[in-house]
Amino acid sequence: MQRRDFLKIASLSAAGTVTPGTALAGTKSDVTPTSIKPNIIFVVSDQHRAGLTKRSGYPLDTSPTLDQLADRGIGFDRAYCTTPLCVPSRTSMLTGRWPEATHVKMNLDGQDAYYKEHLYQVAKGMGYRTGLAGKNHTFLRKDDLDFWRPYMHWNGYMGPNAPKEYHEYDDWMRGLNAEPALTPTPFPVEVGYPYRIVSDAMDFIDSSGSEPFILQVGFPEPHDPEQVPKPYWDMYPPESVPDRCAGPEALKNLGFRANWLYGLSNDPFPSEKYWRRYKSNYLGMLRLLDDQLGRLVAHLKEKGIFDNTIIVYLADHGDYLMDYGLPRKGVGLFECLTRIPMVWSGYGIKPSSIGSSAFVSMGDVMPTLCEAMGAEIPEGVQGRSLWPLLQGEDYPHEEFRSIYSTVGLGGLYYEKTDNIPYSISERRVAAQQHPDPDGPEYGKTGWDELNKVTQSGLQAMVRMGDWKLIYDMMGYGQLYHLSSDPWELTNLFGHPSVSKEQAQLMEELLMWTIRSQDSLPTGPQNGKYQTKWSRKHNWLAPYRQGVAPEAFIP
Numbered sequence: 001m002q003r004r005d006f007l008k009i010a011s012l013s014a015a016g017t018v019t020p021g022t023a024l025a026g027t028k029s030d031v032t033p034t035s036i037k038p039n040i041i042f043v044v045s046d047q048h049r050a051g052l053t054k055r056s057g058y059p060l061d062t063s064p065t066l067d068q069l070a071d072r073g074i075g076f077d078r079a080y081c082t083t084p085l086c087v088p089s090r091t092s093m094l095t096g097r098w099p100e101a102t103h104v105k106m107n108l109d110g111q112d113a114y115y116k117e118h119l120y121q122v123a124k125g126m127g128y129r130t131g132l133a134g135k136n137h138t139f140l141r142k143d144d145l146d147f148w149r150p151y152m153h154w155n156g157y158m159g160p161n162a163p164k165e166y167h168e169y170d171d172w173m174r175g176l177n178a179e180p181a182l183t184p185t186p187f188p189v190e191v192g193y194p195y196r197i198v199s200d201a202m203d204f205i206d207s208s209g210s211e212p213f214i215l216q217v218g219f220p221e222p223h224d225p226e227q228v229p230k231p232y233w234d235m236y237p238p239e240s241v242p243d244r245c246a247g248p249e250a251l252k253n254l255g256f257r258a259n260w261l262y263g264l265s266n267d268p269f270p271s272e273k274y275w276r277r278y279k280s281n282y283l284g285m286l287r288l289l290d291d292q293l294g295r296l297v298a299h300l301k302e303k304g305i306f307d308n309t310i311i312v313y314l315a316d317h318g319d320y321l322m323d324y325g326l327p328r329k330g331v332g333l334f335e336c337l338t339r340i341p342m343v344w345s346g347y348g349i350k351p352s353s354i355g356s357s358a359f360v361s362m363g364d365v366m367p368t369l370c371e372a373m374g375a376e377i378p379e380g381v382q383g384r385s386l387w388p389l390l391q392g393e394d395y396p397h398e399e400f401r402s403i404y405s406t407v408g409l410g411g412l413y414y415e416k417t418d419n420i421p422y423s424i425s426e427r428r429v430a431a432q433q434h435p436d437p438d439g440p441e442y443g444k445t446g447w448d449e450l451n452k453v454t455q456s457g458l459q460a461m462v463r464m465g466d467w468k469l470i471y472d473m474m475g476y477g478q479l480y481h482l483s484s485d486p487w488e489l490t491n492l493f494g495h496p497s498v499s500k501e502q503a504q505l506m507e508e509l510l511m512w513t514i515r516s517q518d519s520l521p522t523g524p525q526n527g528k529y530q531t532k533w534s535r536k537h538n539w540l541a542p543y544r545q546g547v548a549p550e551a552f553i554p
Contacts, residue, residue, distance in 0.1 A: 037126065037212035038347040039309040040369055041201075041296070044093070044216060045289060046086065046135060046153075047223035047329065048315035050079070050339040052286060060236055062286040065294040066313055066343060073311075073345030074390060076355045080403045080463065081362045084317040084329055084337035085450055089362055090138045093316070094118045096366035096381035096538075098406070101518035104139075105409055107450055113139040116520060117378040119366045120145060123214045126373045131208075133157075133200035134193075134218030147207075149200040153178070153220045156193050157200060165191045173225065177446035179269045180278045181227035189229055194219055194292045202299050214369070217296065222285040222319070224328055226277075232284035238276035241283060245487035248272060248325030253489070256416050257331045258324065261454055264422040264447050265327050275322035282321060306346075310372055312365065313343040323487070330449035333461040333470050334488055338405045348372065350392040359403035359463055360386060367538050377538050380520040385537040399541035401464060404512035408458035410473070420453050462509040469493075469505035479505070515540070 052058045055067035055075065067075075082092040087107040088099045095115040099105045103114045120130045120140070131147030132140070142148040149157040154173035158166060169191050189195050201217045251259050265271045271278065293313070300306040318337045320326040329337050342360065363383035370377050371387040388395050414420055461470045468488070470478040477493035479502055492498050519531060 036308070036347075037128070037374065038372060039212055039305060040123075040128075040214040040312070040372065041300075041309060042214075042216055042312040042314070042365065042369070043219070043293060043296075044090070044135070045219040045313075045315045045341075046137075046221065047317060047319045048286070048341055049318040049321055049336055050077075050315075050341045052283070053341075059242060060283060062236075062283050063290040065290045065297065066341070069293075069297075069311060069313065069345040070343045070355075072351065073343065073349040074352060074355045076342040076344075076358065076360050078355075078357070078359045078403070078463070079314070079340050079342035079361070080338050080359070080405050081315075081317045081340050082405055083407050084333065084405070085407070085455075086137050086316050089316040090136075092361075092363045092383075093314075093365050094120070094138060094140070096363050096377070096383035097518075098363055098382055098404075098516040100406065100516055101380070101382060101520075106455060107137075110137075110139045114518070114520070115378075116380045119369060120214065122370050122375050122378065123373060126375050127212065128373065129208050129211045129213040131201075131204040131213060131215040132218065133204060133215065134197040135220045136216075136218060147204045147215075149197075149204075151193050151197060151218065151220055153223055153225070156196060163191075166196075173227070176225035176227060177269070178224045179226075179271075179446070180274055180281055181225060182274065182277060184233035185227045185229035187229060189232075189288065192229060192288075194221060194289055195295075198292045198296050201296060205299065205303065205305075214373075219289055219292075221289060222282050226281035226285070228281050228284040228288060232288045234280065234284070235287055236280055236283040238280040241276055241279045244275070244279075244321070244323045246324055246489065247275075247322075250324045250489060253491075254324060254332070257413065257454055257456070258326065260414075260416075260420065260422060261330050261449060262325055265449065267423045267447075271322070271327050272325055275325075275327075278322055278327060282319070308347050310344070310346040310349065310369075312345075312369075313341065314362065314365065315340040316362070328449045330451075330454040333405055333407055333459055335468070335482070335486070338461065344368075344386070344390050348387075349390045352392055354389055357397075358386075358389060358400035360384075360400065361403050361405075371537065379531070379533050380518070381538060382516055384539055388537060396539060396541035399539045402508050402512070403463050404460065404509070404516065406458065406460045407455070408473075409452075409455045410458045411456060413457040413474075414453045422447075460509060460513060462505055462512055464505060464508050467501055467505055469502070469509055471506070471509060477502075 053063040053067050054061045055070055081089040083089055083099050085107060087110045088104045091102050091104045091113050092098060095102055095118050097115055103112045104110060123130055130145040132145055133149045134151050136150050151157055155170050156166065165187060169187050197217060197219060201215060204215055248262060251262055300309055317329060318339060319328060320336055323336055361383060364386050367377045367381050367383045368386040371385045377385065384399060457472060459470055459472045461468060466481055466483040468480045468482055478491050479493040479498060480488045481492065521528060
């Protein structure tokens with residue numbers, strides 16, 4: 001029996017069966033039932049780096065619709081993924097649990113997800129119609145939802161009598177081998193995945209009638225391959241894109257794995273040579289996605305349900321965007337990988353400046369939407385509800401003073417002496433001599449940045465104030481003052497001048513490390529102690545106001 005299957009029946013307590021959405025015996029629900037059930041749409045783009053909109057200070061206007069939604073609601077400038085890769089981050093989004101609790105730490109772990117209830121199960125219990133249009137890349141399967149139209153990076157949903165151009169588009173996308181296109185996409189916008197995904201989303205909305213619904217709109221873009229059709233091609237010409245923070249010259253300070261990734265990413269395609277094209281295509285795709293978001297918003301308004309709908313826009317992780325000479329993602333916990341766009345807008349959400357100060361996470365999405373639906377937050381959820389913040393209510397600032405992310409599979413780092421090949425020819429030879437499903441042979445015509453080398457070891461980070469601390473399983477630390485060093489190029493760890501700040505961040509990291517440990521049962525609960533779960537909005541701050549509560553005093 002898989003862990004996921006076990007948790008479906010793990011609601012047995014010593015007192016009997018606990019049904020979904022029911023408070024445990026001896027606890028009191030903090031949820032106020034409401035007769036209004038807002039529709040919920042959460043738009044998830046893939047590998048979408050934060051800080052690239054006019055509203056966030058970027059010089060190019062890549063996302064006017066998203067900026068308008070943020071002006072109407074709240075855009076969080078300090079939002080982070082739980083880990084900078086797809087499946088674990090998306091699993092956190094659906095379960096409200098960090099990777100060390102879900103047991104999903106890499107993209108191949110999806111079906112090992114460990115949780116009590118996921119977001120869609122809670123929604124079904126509240127009478128919501130459920131749907132997916134776009135990229136899934138989680139443990140979810142077709143039978144879990146009422147509406148299912150999945151897409152990935154080089155294949156899309158094909159309805160009955162799908163045009164032959166859809167199949168031709170899939171073939172063309174696969175032919176790019178996940179590299180930047182050097183010519184405009186030879187298909188119109190209407191054939192590309194974003195347009196088709198929004199069309200599918202409209203079908204779901206139209207078929208829902210008067211039922212409240214929850215829908216994920218999953219854009220596979222701007223994830224590689226970096227491609228874009230006209231008129232978005234050269235909307236931001238390569239020669240005009242903003243410079244990067246640093247090129248390959250920074251690699252000398254980033255360690256073996258980052259240098260190994262640089263070699264991998266430039267064999268066989270010269271990524272460094274075309275770094276401006278990569279960035280130009282990426283920014284053009286952001287504008288294309290934004291126009292499709294605008295198309296979705298227009299449809300909601302046409303249907304007369306815009307004001308009764310919560311729209312959440314976020315990403316699963318960021319992109320190097322050729323900073324440090326690196327494309328995509330893969331090594332470390334850089335801001336460009338861990339910080340994500342997150343905008344909440346619509347029903348019940350009041351504009352405020354809180355987005356500039358509160359540290360929030362991908363793991364906070366699920367409990368927030370639970371409370372927005374009027375549902376209780378399930379056992380085992382570690383994220384914190386943002387719903388009171390979004391409604392303009394008072395909240396303990398201490399609860400959102402910091403945030404935490406991790407990356408890595410554990411074990412030791414791979415090093416230069418391990419002689420792991422990255423060139424195609426070396427990988428082919430190694431594959432013949434030592435077959436390895438983890439791959440030196442992976443991608444004989446391409447490459448995957450998420451592999452045993454880049455994901456080796458384990459790192460954890462905490463962000464608090466203007467500071468960021470990264471610490472690993474070897475006891476090596478990195479400390480950055482982001483207001484003066486936003487690109488994380490000067491490591492201050494161990495400097496006497498910042499000893500106070502370092503100690504504070506180490507303490508905060510320890511708190512998060514303990515807080516994110518799993519507290520769900522690992523076997524039948526009969527005869528076991530009952531864990532105390534009920535706490536308002538899943539916040540812990542009321543329990544740590546300087547003096548330990550009586551229960552904590554020996």
